[in-house]
Amino acid sequence: PWSVNCIGDYHRYSSISQVDSLSRRAKASETAFLGIYKHFADAPDPVPALEQSSQLQRRLLSLQDVEIENQKLRQTIGQHNKEFAQIRNQDVTVNRLREKLREYEEHMQDTTDAKAREKEKQLQVQFAEKEREMSEQNVELVTRLARAEQQISSLEASLKASRA
Numbered sequence: 001p002w003s004v005n006c007i008g009d010y011h012r013y014s015s016i017s018q019v020d021s022l023s024r025r026a027k028a029s030e031t032a033f034l035g036i037y038k039h040f041a042d043a044p045d046p047v048p049a050l051e052q053s054s055q056l057q058r059r060l061l062s063l064q065d066v067e068i069e070n071q072k073l074r075q076t077i078g079q080h081n082k083e084f085a086q087i088r089n090q091d092v093t094v095n096r097l098r099e100k101l102r103e104y105e106e107h108m109q110d111t112t113d114a115k116a117r118e119k120e121k122q123l124q125v126q127f128a129e130k131e132r133e134m135s136e137q138n139v140e141l142v143t144r145l146a147r148a149e150q151q152i153s154s155l156e157a158s159l160k161a162s163r164a
Helices: 002-042 047-087 091-163
Strands: none
Touching: 002 091, 047 091
């Protein structure tokens, strides 16, 4: 009877220690998983940056559309110049109209060029800033991914070692 009780106690103690060991391993695995999950949950959402990039592209396209419209307007102005010259034979009137048109074109060209340069500078600055931010985010995400992969490798090694 004594030897049977000792053997039964030994098996119970052995089973309890195995359960304790498995519980500790499960807790460690769960903690590691939650740590990795937290890194991914904390990663910034790239959608706002992509939306802003899309908006900047649309703005650039609208500037290009304005330039095309500007060229069409210049062509129209040129046509009007010809019509004025043909309709009116008075040199004074024709010269005065041409002078006004030239001044308008110069003013329009100067204004358009200045606005286009200013807008281009703004877009370049915004694009450079967004590109820098995206680069920083990319580096941070790569670093986080490397840490997570290292943790996974470590956990896998621990798991293999504990199974062996």
